[in-house]
Amino acid sequence: MRESVDLTTNLAGIRMRNPVMAASGTFGYGEEYASLIDVKKIGAIVLKSVTLKPRDGNVPPRLVETPAGLLNAIGIHNIGVEALKAEKLPGLRDAGTPVIVNIWGENVNEFVKVIEALEDVEGIAGIEVNLSCPNVGGTLFAQDAAAAEGLLENVRKKCALPLIAKLSPQVTDITLIAKACEDGGADAISLINSFPAMAIDVETKRPLLGNVTGGLSGPAIKPIAVKMVWEVSKAVKIPVVGMGGIMSASDAIEFMLAGAKAVAVGTANFVNPRTAEEIVNGIGNYLAKNGFSSVSQIVGVLDAR
Amino acid sequence: MKQKILSNEEIAPGIFRMVVNMWKEAQKACPGQFVHIRCSSSNDPLLRRPLSIHELIPETVGVLYRVVGKGTDLLSKKKRGDVLDIIGPLGCGFRTKPAVEPVVIVAGGMGVAPLLFLAQSLMNVDRHMRAKQALPQNRLASLPLQRRDVRVLIGAKTREFILCEEEFTKLGCSVDIATDDGSYGQEGYVSSLFEESIRKKKAGQVFACGPNAMLREIAAMSARRAVECHVSLESRMGCGVGVCLGCVIKTKGKDGISGYRRVCRDGPVFDAQTVLWDEFISRL
Numbered sequence: 001m002r003e004s005v006d007l008t009t010n011l012a013g014i015r016m017r018n019p020v021m022a023a024s025g026t027f028g029y030g031e032e033y034a035s036l037i038d039v040k041k042i043g044a045i046v047l048k049s050v051t052l053k054p055r056d057g058n059v060p061p062r063l064v065e066t067p068a069g070l071l072n073a074i075g076i077h078n079i080g081v082e083a084l085k086a087e088k089l090p091g092l093r094d095a096g097t098p099v100i101v102n103i104w105g106e107n108v109n110e111f112v113k114v115i116e117a118l119e120d121v122e123g124i125a126g127i128e129v130n131l132s133c134p135n136v137g138g139t140l141f142a143q144d145a146a147a148a149e150g151l152l153e154n155v156r157k158k159c160a161l162p163l164i165a166k167l168s169p170q171v172t173d174i175t176l177i178a179k180a181c182e183d184g185g186a187d188a189i190s191l192i193n194s195f196p197a198m199a200i201d202v203e204t205k206r207p208l209l210g211n212v213t214g215g216l217s218g219p220a221i222k223p224i225a226v227k228m229v230w231e232v233s234k235a236v237k238i239p240v241v242g243m244g245g246i247m248s249a250s251d252a253i254e255f256m257l258a259g260a261k262a263v264a265v266g267t268a269n270f271v272n273p274r275t276a277e278e279i280v281n282g283i284g285n286y287l288a289k290n291g292f293s294s295v296s297q298i299v300g301v302l303d304a305r
Numbered sequence: 306m307k308q309k310i311l312s313n314e315e316i317a318p319g320i321f322r323m324v325v326n327m328w329k330e331a332q333k334a335c336p337g338q339f340v341h342i343r344c345s346s347s348n349d350p351l352l353r354r355p356l357s358i359h360e361l362i363p364e365t366v367g368v369l370y371r372v373v374g375k376g377t378d379l380l381s382k383k384k385r386g387d388v389l390d391i392i393g394p395l396g397c398g399f400r401t402k403p404a405v406e407p408v409v410i411v412a413g414g415m416g417v418a419p420l421l422f423l424a425q426s427l428m429n430v431d432r433h434m435r436a437k438q439a440l441p442q443n444r445l446a447s448l449p450l451q452r453r454d455v456r457v458l459i460g461a462k463t464r465e466f467i468l469c470e471e472e473f474t475k476l477g478c479s480v481d482i483a484t485d486d487g488s489y490g491q492e493g494y495v496s497s498l499f500e501e502s503i504r505k506k507k508a509g510q511v512f513a514c515g516p517n518a519m520l521r522e523i524a525a526m527s528a529r530r531a532v533e534c535h536v537s538l539e540s541r542m543g544c545g546v547g548v549c550l551g552c553v554i555k556t557k558g559k560d561g562i563s564g565y566r567r568v569c570r571d572g573p574v575f576d577a578q579t580v581l582w583d584e585f586i587s588r589l
């Protein structure tokens with residue numbers, strides 16, 4: 001019965017074995033987890049945000065655990081696009097799963113330079129544009145529809161690959177930003193990035209993060225993410241990748257029912273590196289049990305009358 | 306990654322020694338490495354907790370931990386036969402050299418945890434363990450030990466928190482003790498013992514683990530006498546495997562340029578002279 005279930009997912013031209021991806025910043029470059037899990041079983045991996053020049057990131061402490069959540073302020077600590085090309089991407093060609101490069105820049109110009117540096121590089125299945133990092137300066141494109149649209153237009157001109165726009169939940173109306181990205185030329189929308197948040201040590205009366213504020217991820221943000229995926233998937237025609245607190249197959253299915261064509265697993269990788277793999281199996285079982293033959297049949301079928 | 310607990314006993318107030326059956330993975334463990342343990346199967350606490358490998362016992366691995374919060378409290382309630390989700394061994398351990406002597410080991414409080422395994426390894430005991438030659442009952446008596454000059458200095462608040470003295474002695478190490486209140490051994494800090502020790506005889510290599518203030522002092526004393534010193538450091542961890550970049554500390558490289566390195570993957574053991582101590586300590 002299981003064999004008859006079709007999990008393959010075509011996300012705006014990125015052909016994946018299944019709809020479960022590894023979220024940016026939580027899976028490194030695939031290599032660290034290779035000894036613990038079979039990366040091939042994951043639908044796609046999204047790499048840590050890469051910038052034009054290497055970045056050192058924020059001062060520690062960079063992590064605090066909160067109830068059912070993780071607060072992080074990494075600050076896009078990364079090796080830079082040239083090192084990514086020279087040291088990481090060649091090895092990833094044999095990863096056996098599509099590799100999506102996530103890019104970040106302080107301004108449009110920097111984003112464009114990163115995408116130019118990636119032109120014609122082999123082994124990239126798609127580009128995710130991070131409009132929404134809560135932990136760094138620069139323009140917060142995800143909070144300004146016009147800026148978001150302009151950024152997407154500029155990146156689009158230089159990019160022939162499937163383009164995913166990654167949004168922040170901290171906005172008044174997420175559908176406006178999503179539509180702006182669609183108009184700017186995005187092929188898909190991914191959401192949500194971590195939610196801006198903070199935590200304080202009452203004894204020292206100091207913030208628990210070196211950066212004072214950070215981004216909240218993990219189960220604590222899941223209900224917020226599900227609602228936003230639901231709203232955005234109704235508002236745009238392009239596919240949506242849902243993420244935020246996914247720990248189990250049933251969490252992932254929730255996002256898919258709300259309208260996500262694919263999902264991404266972030267913080268849960270730290271808790272259990274096999275989470276994505278287990279979710280793939282769990283979705284298969286759910287489909288079989290409920291008489292579906294293909295995973296696309298559950299996307300957006302939420303009955304919200 | 307699911308491992309069975311063989312024992313979990315309180316050996317001092319709030320301090321537990323837990324022995325877990327995880328031989329397949331642990332056989333290759335190096336002193337200074339740690340395991341990453343999921344303390345709850347629910348989402349609270351969400352993240353794993355890192356604990357150093359304390360000792361290698363044939364077929365099993367021991368950890369030594371103090372209950373300080375939710376995760377360690379949950380661990381302390383686990384019983385023989387319970388199953389734990391453990392990843393590891395992880396990280397880079399102590400880099401020992403074969404012939405430099407004496408080796409001085411400095412343990413402050415819970416810092417003793419990774420250092421017993423280190424001493425086992427220096428005395429070659431871990432080799433026997435890995436070959437499963439030792440009998441669990443009289444673990445060390447029957448072993449042909451390496452004769453090495455290993456001096457262990459242990460410091461703690463009071464007598465009851467001086468841990469593993471007997472284990473080190475049995476391995477053939479010399480052991481000196483300091484307590485803050487003088488209830489056992491010399492009164493004062495273990496760093497004073499260390500100062501005396503290296504004044505009398507220059508150490509070949511120094512290995513230390515304990516509170517950060519202590520480590521900084523040991524590092525400075527070692528630097529003054531140009532002795533190689535390795536310290537095991539802690540930081541709050543996310544993944545434990547090197548992907549999240551959440552656990553970094555600032556160090557200076559050989560080229561003098563400073564940069565962040567991951568405690569979980571590049572450490573937890575660092576060459577003490579590469580650690581930017583002021584920055585590290587002020588950031589905790």
Ligand SMILES: Cc1cc2nc3c(=O)[nH]c(=O)nc-3n(C[C@H](O)[C@H](O)[C@H](O)COP(=O)(O)OP(=O)(O)OC[C@H]3O[C@@H](n4cnc5c(N)ncnc54)[C@H](O)[C@@H]3O)c2cc1C
Pocket residue numbers: 339350354355356357358368369370371372373374375376377378415418419538539540541542568573
């Ligand atoms: C590489 C490494 C090896 C370690 N080995 C041992 C060991 O062998 N034995 C042992 O008892 N402890 C060890 N620790 C510390 C241990 O991981 C923490 O005590 C534990 O994570 C606390 O979890 P908790 O849920 O009980 O406390 P929490 O409720 O999370 O925190 C309680 C207090 O402990 C602090 N804390 C939490 N996590 C850490 C951490 N990772 N490092 C330092 N402080 C922390 C918090 O800031 C807080 O003040 C090690 C830490 C690292 C990084």
Ligand SMILES: Cc1cc2nc3c(=O)[nH]c(=O)nc-3n(C[C@H](O)[C@H](O)[C@H](O)COP(=O)(O)O)c2cc1C
Pocket residue numbers: 023024025026048049070072074076102130133166192193194216217218219221243244245246264265266267268543549551
């Ligand atoms: C430690 C950490 C680092 C992250 N780094 C990035 C990043 O570099 N770029 C990015 O777009 N998102 C980053 N994210 C956000 C995740 O990709 C994801 O959107 C978010 O964590 C919500 O999903 P989760 O709850 O499953 O973790 C990071 C998240 C965490 C926890």
Ligand code: FES
Pocket residue numbers: 541542543544545546547548549550551552553567568569570
């Ligand atoms: S804990 Fe994630 S990189 Fe060290």
